[in-house]
Amino acid sequence: MAIGQAQRGLENGKGQRLARALGWFSHGLGLAQLIAPSDVARLIGIKDDDDNRALLRAIGVREIVPGLAILVRPRPVGWLWARLAGDAMDLALLGAALTSKNVRRDRVAAATAAVVGVTALDVLCATRLRSGRAAVEETAPQDDTRGVEKAITVNRPPEEVYALWRDFENLPRFMLHLESVEVMGDGRSHWKAKAPAGRTVEWDAEIVDDRPNELIAWRSLEGSDVQNSGSVRFNPAPGGRGTEVRVKLQYDPPAGAVGVTVAKLFGEEPNQQLREDVYRFKQVLETGEVVRSEGSLDGARLRQRPAQPPEDATVP
Amino acid sequence: MKATCWMGRNTVQVQEVPDPKILNARDAIVQISSTAICGSDLHLVDGYVPSMVKGDILGHEFMGEVVEVGKGVNNLKVGDRVVVPFPIACGACTACQNEAYSLCENSNPNAWMAEELWGHSTAGIFGYSHLTGGYAGGQAEYARVPFADVGPLKVPDGMTDEQALFLSDILPTGYMGAEMCDIRPGDIVAIWGAGPVGQFAIVSAFLLGAERVIAIDRFPYRLQMAREKAGAETINYEETDVLDALKEMTGGRGPDACIDAAGLEAHGHGAAYAYDRVKQAAKLETDRPTALRQAIMACRNGGTVSIVGVYGGFVDKFPIGSVMNRSLTIKAGQTHVHRYMRPLLERIQNGEIDPTFIITHTLPLEQAPHGYELFKHKQDNCEKVVLKA
Numbered sequence: 001m002a003i004g005q006a007q008r009g010l011e012n013g014k015g016q017r018l019a020r021a022l023g024w025f026s027h028g029l030g031l032a033q034l035i036a037p038s039d040v041a042r043l044i045g046i047k048d049d050d051d052n053r054a055l056l057r058a059i060g061v062r063e064i065v066p067g068l069a070i071l072v073r074p075r076p077v078g079w080l081w082a083r084l085a086g087d088a089m090d091l092a093l094l095g096a097a098l099t100s101k102n103v104r105r106d107r108v109a110a111a112t113a114a115v116v117g118v119t120a121l122d123v124l125c126a127t128r129l130r131s132g133r134a135a136v137e138e139t140a141p142q143d144d145t146r147g148v149e150k151a152i153t154v155n156r157p158p159e160e161v162y163a164l165w166r167d168f169e170n171l172p173r174f175m176l177h178l179e180s181v182e183v184m185g186d187g188r189s190h191w192k193a194k195a196p197a198g199r200t201v202e203w204d205a206e207i208v209d210d211r212p213n214e215l216i217a218w219r220s221l222e223g224s225d226v227q228n229s230g231s232v233r234f235n236p237a238p239g240g241r242g243t244e245v246r247v248k249l250q251y252d253p254p255a256g257a258v259g260v261t262v263a264k265l266f267g268e269e270p271n272q273q274l275r276e277d278v279y280r281f282k283q284v285l286e287t288g289e290v291v292r293s294e295g296s297l298d299g300a301r302l303r304q305r306p307a308q309p310p311e312d313a314t315v316p
Numbered sequence: 317m318k319a320t321c322w323m324g325r326n327t328v329q330v331q332e333v334p335d336p337k338i339l340n341a342r343d344a345i346v347q348i349s350s351t352a353i354c355g356s357d358l359h360l361v362d363g364y365v366p367s368m369v370k371g372d373i374l375g376h377e378f379m380g381e382v383v384e385v386g387k388g389v390n391n392l393k394v395g396d397r398v399v400v401p402f403p404i405a406c407g408a409c410t411a412c413q414n415e416a417y418s419l420c421e422n423s424n425p426n427a428w429m430a431e432e433l434w435g436h437s438t439a440g441i442f443g444y445s446h447l448t449g450g451y452a453g454g455q456a457e458y459a460r461v462p463f464a465d466v467g468p469l470k471v472p473d474g475m476t477d478e479q480a481l482f483l484s485d486i487l488p489t490g491y492m493g494a495e496m497c498d499i500r501p502g503d504i505v506a507i508w509g510a511g512p513v514g515q516f517a518i519v520s521a522f523l524l525g526a527e528r529v530i531a532i533d534r535f536p537y538r539l540q541m542a543r544e545k546a547g548a549e550t551i552n553y554e555e556t557d558v559l560d561a562l563k564e565m566t567g568g569r570g571p572d573a574c575i576d577a578a579g580l581e582a583h584g585h586g587a588a589y590a591y592d593r594v595k596q597a598a599k600l601e602t603d604r605p606t607a608l609r610q611a612i613m614a615c616r617n618g619g620t621v622s623i624v625g626v627y628g629g630f631v632d633k634f635p636i637g638s639v640m641n642r643s644l645t646i647k648a649g650q651t652h653v654h655r656y657m658r659p660l661l662e663r664i665q666n667g668e669i670d671p672t673f674i675i676t677h678t679l680p681l682e683q684a685p686h687g688y689e690l691f692k693h694k695q696d697n698c699e700k701v702v703l704k705a
């Protein structure tokens with residue numbers, strides 16, 4: 001049972017990566033069809049007339065919408081099927097093009113072969129993700145806790161890496177959803193996190209395990225609105241190459257409206273968020289601060305601004 | 317300030333944008349005196365690199381005067397004249413400590429994006445899409461330079477902008493391309509692409525001891541420059557079958573090392589080229605590896621293929637059988653510019669290299685769009701465009 005679950009989890013991870021890649025791909029194909037329908041028409045060998053250009057634009061929109069959705073959705077099953085339907089549509093159109101006049105058959109055939117390849121990939125991806133979702137739903141009734149895990153290697157000795165994390169007041173420097181953490185002594189701390197609509201959510205936590213330079217584990221106190229726990233392990237990397245850091249977070253979204261808020265609080269995609277958090281943790285340790293670009297003013301961001309200096313001098 | 321912005325595929329405009337500000341303690345602001353247009357910029361403008369955002373400031377080859385430093389920068393002061401390496405590197409991570417600066421582990425805030433496409437992220441790069449950080453570029457009047465205590469190199473008095481500017485990218489790139497060939501006495505090196513990178517690869521291959529260097533391109537003026545200014549023999553691939561010619565020129569062995577200095581927009585002929593164009597247009601492959609395939613097929617048994625031409629994503633019909641069965645070594649990379657700047661500056665100072673020979677056009681920054689046109693379409697015998705801000 002446990003092994004089966006783990007395996008499904010693994011499959012699911014792969015499926016998601018594949019889905020993400022397809023997202024990029026969809027996006028690109030769609031953009032090309034939207035922006036340069038004539039070029040695409042010429043290249044795939046369909047006559048470049050108004051009808052076909054409009055058609056290609058329509059296909060372009062069809063590609064972009066699911067493409068973007070696959071990129072931003074944590075579990076993009078529905079959208080993948082939309083993509084598949086889209087592929088079927090492309091295939092039908094290409095089939096029609098093959099049998100009509102005014103086409104360069106060799107070119108259309110090449111495009112068809114390419115789409116067939118992608119369709120096969122889509123099917124694989126959709127089935128993988130669906131089985132992943134089934135796995136999640138199966139286990140849901142017994143245990144509603146969600147967990148995420150990330151590992152990163154930091155080019156600093158374990159003592160230093162442990163020390164930065166052990167002072168919980170440092171956490172908001174690299175965990176962007178946290179507003180503040182106040183250490184109250186006795187292993188207890190008070191956490192404030194940003195919630196949607198400018199609200200904040202607060203809870204108290206206690207350290208449940210603390211092994212200097214090796215491990216820190218904490219969990220929210222009984223009765224908190226937001227039940228959550230976390231741990232971070234520090235292991236020396238082989239060959240004196242710094243410290244391997246493994247972070248695990250679990251949270252238990254309560255039912256109802258609060259549940260929705262809490263889920264949002266941990267990000268639409270907690271996995272993505274933690275991945276960026278550990279990366280910033282490494283930046284703080286190795287370079288002294290979170291690295292900013294014009295496109296990602298406060299560190300990693302899904303929604304990018306143009307790579308231009310910000311208007312406002314008081315950034316970020 | 318004025319800046320050259322990417323406004324969509326094939327659209328570059330000089331626009332008024334806010335002046336840069338210090339965002340990190342180790343930043344400096346540089347007032348740009350000279351900047352250049354690179355073959356890599358063409359890949360962005362032509363729409364082959366994903367994750368561009370409308371309004372992105374382009375440019376990663378630039379130099380100028382320091383006008384402001386963050387409180388974490390102790391080695392530079394206002395008034396210093398510097399040339400800036402195109403990869404952004406922190407100097408403290410494992411990659412930087414191994415001098416693999418273009419693989420810096422901390423300088424790409426959008427590392428997750430690059431991880432999706434490439435498995436792992438690379439360093440951030442100025443003006444080079446959001447995959448590599450979303451940093452504002454240097455084809456502008458000013459630029460913010462992160463990790464200014466690590467990257468920028470002070471330019472000695474008496475050295476002109478034209479002599480120093482290409483230390484930012486293409487001179488180190490040509491050099492690294494040749495260095496990766498592990499050149500030994502008697503070696504013959506073939507180079508695909510006689511653009512600025514190809515020209516500097518020729519010069520560097522000779523400096524590193526190559527016996528003969530053969531440059532391949534289709535533009536007669538570029539091949540002429542390769543012959544007359546860099547000392548290469550040349551093949552025009554529109555007139556001659558490259559694989560046959562290379563066998564003939566190397567006594568049937570093939571070149572000991574082959575450098576791809578053409579990259580993902582390589583041009584070609586015949587069915588394979590048409591196939592790549594279709595797949596690329598439909599975004600079913602991102603890159604068109606015409607030159608790379610040929611470089612692999614041409615290389616002698618046991619030889620090295622060095623890739624400095626840029627590839628973004630995926631290619632088809634890759635001759636892996638040729639690589640595997642014939643014991644080829646492939647080396648590649650965005651250039652670890654920091655590693656080469658100082659030694660190459662010395663070679664310029666003592667007259668071993670004169671990098672100015674590639675400059676064919678010098679334009680004011682306002683005319684950047686015209687510069688892109690000239691360089692992209694290889695008009696007016698354009699080899700390299702320098703912009704003066």
Ligand SMILES: NC(=O)c1ccc[n+]([C@@H]2O[C@H](COP(=O)([O-])OP(=O)(O)OC[C@H]3O[C@@H](n4cnc5c(N)ncnc54)[C@H](O)[C@@H]3O)[C@@H](O)[C@H]2O)c1
Nearest residue numbers: 355356489509511512513578579582583624625626650651
């Ligand atoms: N690795 C790095 O860090 C790095 C740095 C700078 C540039 N680059 C890359 O190097 C490449 C060259 O840059 P550039 O500024 O010289 O660009 P460029 O466009 O001036 O030069 C490319 C040359 O390749 C030639 N070419 C195209 N197809 C060919 C083929 N099939 N066979 C032989 N030659 C062919 C073109 O005619 C052109 O002259 C680009 O891909 C660029 O992105 C890489």
Ligand SMILES: [Zn+2]
Nearest residue numbers: 354355356485
């Ligand atoms: Zn460049």
Ligand SMILES: [Zn+2]
Nearest residue numbers: 406409412420
């Ligand atoms: Zn680094």
